[in-house]
Amino acid sequence: MKSWKEECGVFGIWNHPEAARLACLGLYSMQHRGQESAGIVTLKEGEHIHHKGIGLVSDVFREADLARLGGQAAIGHVRYSTTGQNLLTNAQPLTADLYHWPIALAHNGNIVNHDMLRSDLKERGSIFQGTNDTEILLHLLSQHRSSDLVAALTDSLVKLEGAYSLVIMSNDKMIAIRDPWGFRPLVIGRKKIDETTWARVVASETCAFDLIGAQFEREIEPGEMFWVDEKGEHSKIFSHRERRAHCIFEHIYFSRPDSIVFGESVYATRKQFGRQLARETSVEADLVIPVPDSGLPASIGYSQESGIPFELGIIKNQYVGRTFIQPTQAIRDFGVKIKLNPQTAVLKDKKVIVIDDSLVRGTTSRKIVSLIRQAGAKEVHMRIASPPTVGPCYYGVDTPQKSQLIASKYSVEEIGQYVGADTLGYLSIEGLFQVMQSNSKTITKSKYCAACFDGKYPTDLFGLDEGDAK
Numbered sequence: 001m002k003s004w005k006e007e008c009g010v011f012g013i014w015n016h017p018e019a020a021r022l023a024c025l026g027l028y029s030m031q032h033r034g035q036e037s038a039g040i041v042t043l044k045e046g047e048h049i050h051h052k053g054i055g056l057v058s059d060v061f062r063e064a065d066l067a068r069l070g071g072q073a074a075i076g077h078v079r080y081s082t083t084g085q086n087l088l089t090n091a092q093p094l095t096a097d098l099y100h101w102p103i104a105l106a107h108n109g110n111i112v113n114h115d116m117l118r119s120d121l122k123e124r125g126s127i128f129q130g131t132n133d134t135e136i137l138l139h140l141l142s143q144h145r146s147s148d149l150v151a152a153l154t155d156s157l158v159k160l161e162g163a164y165s166l167v168i169m170s171n172d173k174m175i176a177i178r179d180p181w182g183f184r185p186l187v188i189g190r191k192k193i194d195e196t197t198w199a200r201v202v203a204s205e206t207c208a209f210d211l212i213g214a215q216f217e218r219e220i221e222p223g224e225m226f227w228v229d230e231k232g233e234h235s236k237i238f239s240h241r242e243r244r245a246h247c248i249f250e251h252i253y254f255s256r257p258d259s260i261v262f263g264e265s266v267y268a269t270r271k272q273f274g275r276q277l278a279r280e281t282s283v284e285a286d287l288v289i290p291v292p293d294s295g296l297p298a299s300i301g302y303s304q305e306s307g308i309p310f311e312l313g314i315i316k317n318q319y320v321g322r323t324f325i326q327p328t329q330a331i332r333d334f335g336v337k338i339k340l341n342p343q344t345a346v347l348k349d350k351k352v353i354v355i356d357d358s359l360v361r362g363t364t365s366r367k368i369v370s371l372i373r374q375a376g377a378k379e380v381h382m383r384i385a386s387p388p389t390v391g392p393c394y395y396g397v398d399t400p401q402k403s404q405l406i407a408s409k410y411s412v413e414e415i416g417q418y419v420g421a422d423t424l425g426y427l428s429i430e431g432l433f434q435v436m437q438s439n440s441k442t443i444t445k446s447k448y449c450a451a452c453f454d455g456k457y458p459t460d461l462f463g464l465d466e467g468d469a470k
Contacts, residue, residue: 042069112459243447352378362406380420382419433448
């Protein structure tokens with residue numbers, strides 16, 4: 001069975017004369033959530049106008065595109081596909097002209113019963129254009145008899161299992177929806193237009209509000225459907241679960257450090273992970289350095305807790321993206337040095353602690369340790385500000401199959417030997433949740449999904465894990 005995972009960011013704005021341009025800025029601020037395609041759909045005089053393409057936001061949208069989009073409402077999407085081809089047919093927002101309304105749909109997450117629903121819909125005559133799981137919802141809506149979009153969504157959403165944060169636009173309303181587990185973040189705010197007028201905005205992360213000058217108000221609640229139309233604002237809980245399953249990896253890696261996610265500062269949380277890591281895995285050293293930029297907040301926390309000086313021992317080339325072409329083996333052998341350059345003047349003859357947020361396959365960590373040694377470091381102690389990743393994610397974060405996760409097969413000592421470190425230490429899962437609980441008295445372990453660390457998946461996986469058992 002295939003897992004149609006999506007790492008994505010969604011954005012929506014209602015009732016603003018510069019909706020398309022603000023949507024573009026919002027997507028730009030969430031570029032870290034997806035670098036393969038981008039798209040915007042606007043509502044102009046009751047009709048949808050759309051533009052999407054393969055590439056970064058700055059590549060896809062030109063001034064002429066934004067001028068053509070126009071309108072006073074818009075939804076947008078940035079996508080990183082984790083399986084299958086990066087096709088324009090998979091770029092979002094997806095659009096369809098259904099019987100009762102035109103629909104534009106942007107989705108962050110992963111529907112774990114996708115294959116089962118897709119097969120059933122095909123048997124009933126549905127024709128699929130792409131290979132993404134988001135298209136499932138369009139087909140469910142197309143087969144619903146009600147002319148009430150909210151009612152059609154309520155009936156359709158209960159058939160979906162897994163992670164979905166959605167922004168939907170018809171010809172007369174914008175709707176924001178979050179799955180009842182609350183896997184992925186979705187926040188709501190306001191953008192002031194004048195003394196008496198506000199625009200409503202929604203986004204995957206609060207950093208999008210910061211860029212456009214919008215005011216963060218609250219999260220969309222798990223199982224909530226919120227919508228805005230010409231009559232005002234409305235909300236309903238369409239599905240309720242006692243347990244929450246917020247993705248802990250949003251705090252470890254995926255979200256931008258300057259965002260507030262699940263009610264907590266990502267930057268402050270990552271610093272606390274570093275402090276806890278120092279308490280659990282102390283070692284004598286001269287310097288603490290981050291793997292840029294992913295290990296930066298945790299390394300600051302580690303340094304502050306341990307008293308070991310912090311230095312930028314590795315400099316990142318900010319102009320190398322993930323689409324860099326490596327056409328020959330001779331070029332490919334440069335490996336991680338294309339992006340990261342160790343500072344010999346800082347590292348030579350030093351005992352170094354290098355901090356990263358996670359260690360997945362181990363291949364990149366091995367190259368980083370090698371670079372630090374080549375720069376003359378006397379000792380290299382690697383510290384990871386999260387527990388060992390032992391299982392893949394099926395809810396929207398790109399992690400390999402279990403067979404490719406080094407911690408699923410080897411001990412910490414064996415992994416340390418593989419990456420070439422003098423010692424290797426991880427943040428314990430107990431320490432991880434000790435930090436989360438210290439941040440907020442309302443946070444409990446049961447409010448988070450940490451299946452990638454403990455193997456306890458909150459939902460039925462509908463066969464998605466069969467390939468990982470091999």
